[in-house]
Amino acid sequence: MTTLAILIRHRIRRDRIQIPVWLASIAALLLFSALALQDTFGDVTERTLLVRLASANPAIMFIRGVPQGTGAAAVLIFTVLAFLGVLVGLMNTFLAVRHLRAEEESGRADLVASTPAARAFPPLATLLYGLLVNAVLAVAVAGCLLLAGQDPAGSVVTGLALAAIGVVFLTVGGVASELMPSARAANGLAVGAVLFSYLLRGIADAFGTVSDDGLSVESSWLAWLSPIGWAQKTRPFTEDTLAPLLLSLAAAGVFVGVAVLIMARRDTGASVLATNSGRTTALPTLAGPFGLAWRLQWPSTVAWCVGAAAFGVFGGSLGTAVATSDLGNSPIADQLARLSRGGDTLTEAFISVIFTIIGVVAAGCAIQAIVRMRQEESHVGGELVLATPVSRDHWAGSYIGIGAIAVVLVLATGATASVLAALTVGAPEESIEDSVVAAFAQLPAALLFLAVVALVWSVVPRLTAGLGWGLLVLSVFLGIFGALVGLPDWTAELSPFSHSPVPSGADTDWSGGIVMAGLALLAGGAAFILFRRRDVEST
Incomplete structure (x- = not known):
């Protein structure tokens, strides 16, 4: 077995509980939402009332997304895609930081470096492992939608859209691990990027243009600045277009390039942003445990x-x-x-x-x-x-x-x-x-x-x-x-x-x-x- 394969296997073993729980939770939430929607809003009249209520209220679109018609599957995507995008983003940022910056912070990266493994192997193993996790996510999402009786093409597009979000934030987590001096700081930066993406998408949806019949909304230009917005642009079960995901691949490639350039110029355990040395004396409020x-x-x-x-x-x-x-x-x-x-x-x-x-x-x-x-x-x-x-x-x-x-x-x-x-x-x-x-x-x-x-x-x-x-x-x-x-x-x-x-x-x-x-x-x-x-x- 090659060194790279051993490192990938090591990551799979370390995450044998966390990642399956993440994947099962995302898939179960999607499946239960699909079944509940069919049970609650099975009639097109009921879905029309829901969509028109949402398109008339920017606050709903800020939280949920933009409606794209009254089809059962389209309403499902409107209600859950943005939220699932946040979950997928968090799963991938935590994965990247756990296997990159946290390994350097604990000293385990030095132990790996003392073996025949090249310095680039641990980040490469993390990237390949993350891509594998997102591929499994795409299959699980598409499978759940098919199990709920949805159209195969739209199911596949939904799975790929969520996986694309994951790949982008996997690489964001890699860059954060290069920039920040600790796993906690790297997680904070990466999570902030996920939430900022959700915020941009929410503002773009809230200020979108409502169609004359009130059954669909076109997001504002801000949606093109958010990986979650790119996933929404695929419009599963209505247009089923994969072109917006090219932006996800391009962004992921840029972040990988940035991470590689930084890694080539820093020592193991070091970071671009140095740790704040802090005050020379503690504030009086730190005199006690409270x-x-x-x-x-x-x-x-x-x-x-x-x-x-x-x-x-x-x-x-x-x-x-x-x-x-x-x-x-x-x-x-x-x-x-x-x-x-x-x-x-x-x-x-x-x-x-x-x-x-x-x-x-x-x-x-x-x-x-x-x-x-x-x-x-x-x-x-x-x-x-x-x-x-x-x-x-x-x-x-x-x-x-x-x-x-x-x-x-x-x-x-x-x-x-x-x-x-x-x-x-x-x-x-x-x-x-x-x-x-x-x-x-x-x-x-x-x-x-x-x-x-x-x-x-x-x-x-x-x-x-x-x-x-x-x-x-x-x-x-x-x-x-x-x-x-x-x-x-x-x-x-x-x-x-x-x-x-x-x-x-x-x-x-x-x-x-x-x-x-x-x-x-x-x-x-x-x-x-x-x-x-x-x-x-x-x-």
Whole structure:
């Protein structure tokens, strides 16, 4: 077996869990969305109502994309392609950084360099491996669409479009690994590129030109600056054109060239952008573990707040449109009622659904706080702090406390953005009050995730990230998507988000929130007690 083949095999083995989970999740989401759409909007009249509602509201197109007709498959692409593009982009950037910059940062790249492997072999192996992963992705996506009964040509184009997004961001991750001094910084830059691409695509779609019949929209010129926009330009199931993907191949080639030029001019472990040396003396706020925990986590907290604000603007700006639309007893209204599990009006149901998503964002922020605590413990940072007079309770409490504060900030940001958007479009006072109540109603569920993941960390620290994110994904699927794909009602009850209070004026039922708050206190207390009884684990 050649050296290059050994390196590729090594990458496949290292990712034997992560990549299959990514691929299965993307394929399952697409398949379930296709089946749910057929069940919910099987009639062309219903799809026409949905498409015209979307094309008349730029906020919907900013989040989802541009509609291209009323065909079942075309509506599916409109609803999921942009979101799946983000997932594919993240999968590929994480893959590239994990096998490039992280290997240099850990010193494993030096060990490989001491073998007969040429210096260019590890990046080349990563590129070939990434191309293989995206080829499997294309086949999986096309297969799921065919399984859902969609047209073969459109299914293949969709698979290739998503794979093209992946190839572009695979190479973006490679460039980020050359530029940045650490895997964390490289991931931050690469993820920022994915989100910026989504933002450009969203602005281009929101300012697109609506056709006379309101059934299709042509994005503005900004879409040509985004790899996700290029994928949309293929227009699966309507035009099925692959020409825009030539831009993806060209961009990937440019990024590969840039990475090669940088690699040829730097030493292993070095970077183009040097590490900031920082201040000669620490700020007074870093004198204790609480200030340190905040210093480590505030950038990610800001990112989560930005995400919550985007959904808040979406909810606040569309609340009035939903209330005044002629949805009546349409399938859209039925789905909102099922997803919200309550609400006296359609507006209350819509706001409840939007803030459930913001609650998921807040829960993700909480989980990341605990995962960061685990990272500090595993990388000896926790041991160094605990070697000082700082107690275990004080150290762990700092991270958990920062997590709770971050949850409040995320929900407050979402509520503020929703209120400001509602005021901009002239929403009634009741709609604004519902946004505030809905944000507060998500607090118990997010805090419950914070406490439960802290409990997992105190018992089985090595499984903190895996179980934490796995529980969140499972809860989102059962609580939000379960009803859409026809799962039994009892499965939704397993998700904390299904028990969050729903705004209903003075009749809002807070019992579910009170129970979850009590469970969060119990889980948090147990986490402190059990952490005192185990050794600090570093890897």
